[in-house]
Every structure is written in C-alpha cells, then in structure tokens.
Amino acid sequence: MKLFxxxxxxxxxxxxxxxxxxFIGTIMDLFLPLILAFIIDVVIPTGNINRVLLWGGAMVLCSIIAIVLSIKANQMASGVARDAVERIRHDLYEKITYLSASQADQYGTPSLISRLTSDTYNLHRTIGLMQRIGVRAPVLLIGGIxxxxxxxPVLTLVMMGVLPFATVTIYYISKKGVPLFDQLQQEVDKLVRTVRENITGARVIKALSKTEYExxxxEGVNQGVVDAETSANKxxxxxxxxxxxxLNIGLTLVLLTSxxxxxxxxxxxGVIIAFMTYFTIILNAMLSITRIFVLFSKGLASADRVHTILQTEPELEVQPLDEIEDSAHVRFDHVSFGYEKNNTVEDIDFVLNRGETLGIIGATGSGKTTIVKLxxxxxxxDSGSIRIDGRNINSMDLExxxxxxGVTFQRDFLYADTLSENIDFGRQLPEEDILQSTEAAQAEEFIESLDEGVDHRLTAKGTNLSGGQKQRVLLSRALAGDPEILVLDDSSSALDYKTDAKLRKALNKHYQETTTIMVAQRISSIQQADQILMIDKGQIIGKGTHKELMETCEPYRDIYFNQSGGEEIA
Known part of the structure; x- marks a missing residue:
C-alpha cells in the first residue's frame, strides 16, 4: 500500500x-431514477405533456453529462496510471541495476524480470481501475442507499439487512486471496526462468536431442502456474x-415488502420503480466492488514484490577512506571469500606494479573468475583487503x-546495435580510439570485410558473428577507453594461436602502462606474463613466472605438457 x-x-x-x-458524473446517474419516480407519481397524473417533456429533457441532460464526464474521467485515470507506473518501472529498473551481484543472485534474474514486467502491469491495471470503478462504485452504493x-426508509432497512453478510464475505475472501496471488507470481518467476533457460540454451537442447525433455x-512448470492461478481465481x-x-435475497424481500x-x-x-432501479444500481455497485477487491488483491501482491526491491538497501556501501602508502598498483592482501559462507577463494595474496601483467590459470570452478569479480x-x-594505488577499493565510489x-567476461554480451556503438558503449569515445582498439584487438581485418565496416549492425547477442569475432569485438570494447587496468577473463578462448599471439604483442606494444590481468585456460595466452597464479580449489598453489612455475609447480607443468607436448609455445 505504501508503494501506491x-x-x-x-x-x-x-x-x-x-x-x-x-464523482460529478456518478451523481448525475443517481438523479435519473429520482426524476423518473417524480415523473410517474407527480407529473403524469397532472396530464401536462409539457411538464413530462421538460422533466424527460432533464433526464436526457443528466445522461449526457454523466457519459461525457465519465469518458473524460476515464481518460484522466489512464493518464495517471500510465505516469505513475512509468515512474515505478523507471525506479525499479534503476534499483535493479544498482543491486550488488549477491543481491541479484538472491532474487534471481527471472524474478527481477517478472517484477519489472508482469508485476508493473498488474499495478497499472490496479491504479487505473481503482480510479475508474473505485470512486464510481462506492458513490453509487452510498448514494443509492x-x-x-x-x-x-422501511424498504431501505429491509435491503440493508443483507449488506453485513456481503461485507464479511468480501473481507475474508480478500484476506485469503492476497497470499494466493503472491504465490502465483512466484510460479510466474519459475516460468520466466524456464523460458529464459530454454531460449538461451536452444542450441544445446537441439544438439543433445532434448527437445521433448524440455x-x-x-509443461510441468506451466502447470504450476495454471494450478496457482486456478487456486487464486477459485x-x-x-x-x-x-x-x-x-443481494438477490435482499431483492426478494424488498419485492415482497413493496x-x-x-x-x-x-x-x-413510482417510488417502487425508482427503488428497484436504485436497488439494481446498488447491486451492480456491490459487484463492482467485489471486482475491485479481486484486482486489488492481485495488485497488492505485486506492489509488495516491487516495494521489496525498491526498499532493498545498497549492500556495497562506500566505506570510510582507507589509504596507505603503497607503490603497488594492485594488491590482494590475504583475501578470502565465499558465495554461501563456504570459501570459494582463500588467502589470495599477490602484488602487481603498474604496467605488469598477471596471468591466472586453473581448472574450471577453481575460483579464477571470482578473483576478477572481487x-x-x-x-x-569476507576477509583481507584489495587495494589500488594503496587505497582500499571499498572506500571508492563504484563509478x-x-x-x-576495461573488462571482458567469460559470458559477455553484445547489443542489437552497430559495431561502433557496441565498442563505444555509451562513452562518447572519438572514432580514432574505436578504430585503434579494433586494430589492437585483431578485429580490424574482419570489420573491414563488412560492407558497412564499424557501422555494421549486430543482431541480439551478436548471433550474426562467429565466436572469435565476438571475442575480438568485446576486446575492442575493453581497450577502447584506454583503461588503467585491463581484465581479460578467458577472452581469447575462441581465437586461434596465431591471432592470440598477435593480440599479446599488440597489448605489449600499445598498452605498456596498462596493468593487465588475464584469466586463461591456455598457458600460451599467459606464458609471457610478469607473474602467473596457479589456482586450485580457491587457493594459490603456484605463483611466479612461467619459468619458475615450470620448475616448482607440478600441476602447472602437467597442463603445459598436455597443451604443448613439451615444446616451447610462441
């Protein structure tokens, strides 16, 4: 309710x-039966046709005013609902973008998507309907009474005898219905997650012939939504x-009494005819109120879900300044971290000077990417500290x-936009910086082969590029801003050895002052690094240059021989 x-x-x-x-339009509706009763009981017995026409004209005028005002009010209600939900959707999207990674993990991407779409749609319907019917129905109900x-008054007392039963019914059913609609939205979250997984993994599903299984x-997830909706709607x-x-019991009693x-x-x-008309109005008003409670129950459940996100406090707050004199550019000081209290990485400790390159290698799931995220x-x-130029990163504003x-991740993305816009990424970079980054990332050759060059338009997720082309575009994006620290998380896995070697040479030549951290599966990608970390089960089991690790770290040496056959890799 606070959200509304x-x-x-x-x-x-x-x-x-x-x-x-x-309100004014509704009052005009309430005058109609009263005027009708006056015409039947007072005007018609006089036999004066002019008076009949006069009061009949008054009824027509009231009807026209009621219709015009109702249309205008509905338009205004739609505008208010549109603008309110636009702000809600904007603030919700902004809040989601500023959630920490752990908070996003806690809510889940499917849940955040459904809150931003179906929940805000429910809010739009609720706000609009509450203005259109939420005023009209109570006014008709109270005004009719x-x-x-x-x-x-006697007939009114007979009619009023059934209203307490109706009120209690609405209260108890609505009280039970709100949790059911909340449960329905949770089932919708599961449906969104399943659809998202199936669309993202469509190629894998087809390749493994698992279409029928999916x-x-x-069908099971969809049935869960159906069951939840059926339960709520029942x-x-x-x-x-x-x-x-x-109300029909009340109507029967009123007819007998009348x-x-x-x-x-x-x-x-005439009074009886007017009374029955008002009773019909009251009946419709009560049914409208029940409809309001049904929709309001759904809207209240959605509002609670949206409000939960909007009230989420930032987890990554800027801490008081923590700075020491340190000549190192990047320092991990005995860092430990776990996603669910179980350590994913433990006692990570290394120092990087400005312009140096760090290579990180290890088995899948060993914690390499976690180091980058930290x-x-x-x-x-969870413990330890990470410093850049002596300053603890938790004392820096995130921006x-x-x-x-400059970063490329394992599972990075490309927009359905031009190559130039994907590389620029809203930074308003000069065109020469974009072209220079494509040259260093070894993307220049394939981009020049396209008819529109950097103005070539990509499809969503860059599906009209090969894996190697995507990686080179992503590398161009990371390099375009001339970053102070370059992070490449397994960003050359789709490149052949020749292109990979050219990329490393370009980085050494054009980005000598950039500190580089490379997460790789291939030793050839990090062999020339100033320092290499061998990670296993979240711990450093080897640290040093390639030559030093070959002498002191057996797992590193095994990987090297498996990948190269023991021959030196360029």
Missing amino acids: IEYLKPLRGRLASGLTVK LMTVTLD KVRF TMAATTPLMNLF AYRVNEGLTQP LLRLYDV ELHTKF
Whole structure:
C-alpha cells in the first residue's frame, strides 16, 4: 500500500481532478431514477405533456453529462496510471541495476524480470481501475442507499439487512486471496526462468536431442502456474455468486415488502420503480466492488514484490577512506571469500606494479573468475583487503572504481546495435580510439570485410558473428577507453594461436602502462606474463613466472605438457 501512496502523491492534483469529474458524473446517474419516480407519481397524473417533456429533457441532460464526464474521467485515470507506473518501472529498473551481484543472485534474474514486467502491469491495471470503478462504485452504493432512504426508509432497512453478510464475505475472501496471488507470481518467476533457460540454451537442447525433455519440463512448470492461478481465481470467484445470493435475497424481500406496502397504500408505484432501479444500481455497485477487491488483491501482491526491491538497501556501501602508502598498483592482501559462507577463494595474496601483467590459470570452478569479480567489487571480500594505488577499493565510489577498468567476461554480451556503438558503449569515445582498439584487438581485418565496416549492425547477442569475432569485438570494447587496468577473463578462448599471439604483442606494444590481468585456460595466452597464479580449489598453489612455475609447480607443468607436448609455445 505504501508503494501506491508514494507514487500517486506527486500526481495528487491530477488524481483529485479526475476523481472529482468521476464523482460529478456518478451523481448525475443517481438523479435519473429520482426524476423518473417524480415523473410517474407527480407529473403524469397532472396530464401536462409539457411538464413530462421538460422533466424527460432533464433526464436526457443528466445522461449526457454523466457519459461525457465519465469518458473524460476515464481518460484522466489512464493518464495517471500510465505516469505513475512509468515512474515505478523507471525506479525499479534503476534499483535493479544498482543491486550488488549477491543481491541479484538472491532474487534471481527471472524474478527481477517478472517484477519489472508482469508485476508493473498488474499495478497499472490496479491504479487505473481503482480510479475508474473505485470512486464510481462506492458513490453509487452510498448514494443509492441515501436515495432509497429518501424514497422509503422501511424498504431501505429491509435491503440493508443483507449488506453485513456481503461485507464479511468480501473481507475474508480478500484476506485469503492476497497470499494466493503472491504465490502465483512466484510460479510466474519459475516460468520466466524456464523460458529464459530454454531460449538461451536452444542450441544445446537441439544438439543433445532434448527437445521433448524440455517440453515435458516446461509443461510441468506451466502447470504450476495454471494450478496457482486456478487456486487464486477459485478463491476469489466465490465472491460474485455469494454476493449475488445475498443481494438477490435482499431483492426478494424488498419485492415482497413493496407489494404489501403498495397494497396498503403506504407507498406509490413510482417510488417502487425508482427503488428497484436504485436497488439494481446498488447491486451492480456491490459487484463492482467485489471486482475491485479481486484486482486489488492481485495488485497488492505485486506492489509488495516491487516495494521489496525498491526498499532493498545498497549492500556495497562506500566505506570510510582507507589509504596507505603503497607503490603497488594492485594488491590482494590475504583475501578470502565465499558465495554461501563456504570459501570459494582463500588467502589470495599477490602484488602487481603498474604496467605488469598477471596471468591466472586453473581448472574450471577453481575460483579464477571470482578473483576478477572481487577486484571489480561486484562482491565484498569476507576477509583481507584489495587495494589500488594503496587505497582500499571499498572506500571508492563504484563509478570511480569501475572507470579504471576495461573488462571482458567469460559470458559477455553484445547489443542489437552497430559495431561502433557496441565498442563505444555509451562513452562518447572519438572514432580514432574505436578504430585503434579494433586494430589492437585483431578485429580490424574482419570489420573491414563488412560492407558497412564499424557501422555494421549486430543482431541480439551478436548471433550474426562467429565466436572469435565476438571475442575480438568485446576486446575492442575493453581497450577502447584506454583503461588503467585491463581484465581479460578467458577472452581469447575462441581465437586461434596465431591471432592470440598477435593480440599479446599488440597489448605489449600499445598498452605498456596498462596493468593487465588475464584469466586463461591456455598457458600460451599467459606464458609471457610478469607473474602467473596457479589456482586450485580457491587457493594459490603456484605463483611466479612461467619459468619458475615450470620448475616448482607440478600441476602447472602437467597442463603445459598436455597443451604443448613439451615444446616451447610462441
């Protein structure tokens, strides 16, 4: 509920105007039965046709005013809902982009996607409907009851006898329905995750002939959504028939009482006709209110999910300045870290001077990429410290920290945009810097073979490029900003040995002042590094130059012989 208040507050002027217009239009609707009763009981008995036409014209005028104002109010309601949800979606997206990696892991990508899409859609519907029906229905209900009191208080008391039952029904069903809609959204999260996995892994699924298996798996997840939605809708569906039951019982009692009172001369036929019209209005208003509660229950569940993200406190806060005199450019000081309290990397300790190159090698899952993520402060270390130029990275603003880096990750991405825009990445770099980076990344040759050159447009995720071409574009992006620290996380695995050698020579020639950290599977990629770390199960089991590791680290030596047959690699 706080979410609605927070985002509708800046729009309160437009909201109040729209509700006022809707209120006036609804009052015009309430006048119609009253005028009809007056025509039947007072005007028609006089036999004056002019008076009949006059009051009939008043009914037509009220109807026109009601229709025009209702249309205008609905337009205003749609505008308020649109603008409120636009701000919610913007703030939610911004918040998601600033979540730490561990917070994003906690919520999960599918859940964040569904909160940004289906949940905000539910909020849009709720805000819009609450303005359109949320005012009209209560006004018709309360106004209708007041009008019936003026017509015949006795009949009103008979009708009012069923309203407490209707109110209790709405309360208990809505109380049970909100958790069910929350559970439904959780099932939608699972569905989004499954679809995302199937789309991302489509090639693997086809290659391993697992299409039927994935269809069965999707069917199970899809059935979970169906079951959750069915459960929620069954609960809320009880509202309408129960409301109809109570109100129709009331209608029956009113008809019986009306017949008796007309027969006894206690009331007039016109009053009964008007009263029945008001009863119909009240009946429809009550049904509209039940519809509001159904949608509001769904909107409230979605609002809670969105509000949870918006209220998430930043995990990676900037700490007080922690700086020491240190000639090293990058220093890992006995760093340990674990994703779920179990150490993924332990006691990582090394020093890099400006312009030096560090190579990191080890088996899959040994913690190589984790070291890179800690350096970028995507996660905070559990113990130890990481310093750049003597300053602890947790005392740096994240934007200040990240501008020092040029990075390519194992699973990096390309936008559905031109090569130039993908390399520039919104940094407004000069064209000569972009072209220079493509030359150093060995991408110039294949880019020049394209008709549009750097203006060649890529498809989503760069699917119209080969694996090696993608990696060279990503390398160009990392190099284009002339970074202080270059991080290459297994970024040359798709390059042949010749291109890989050219890349290393270009880095040595044009980026001598750049400190480079290379995570690799091939020793040839890091053989010339000033320092190499051999990682196994999150620990450094070997540290030194290639020559030193060949003499002192048996696992490193085994990898070298397996990859090269013992011959020196250029």
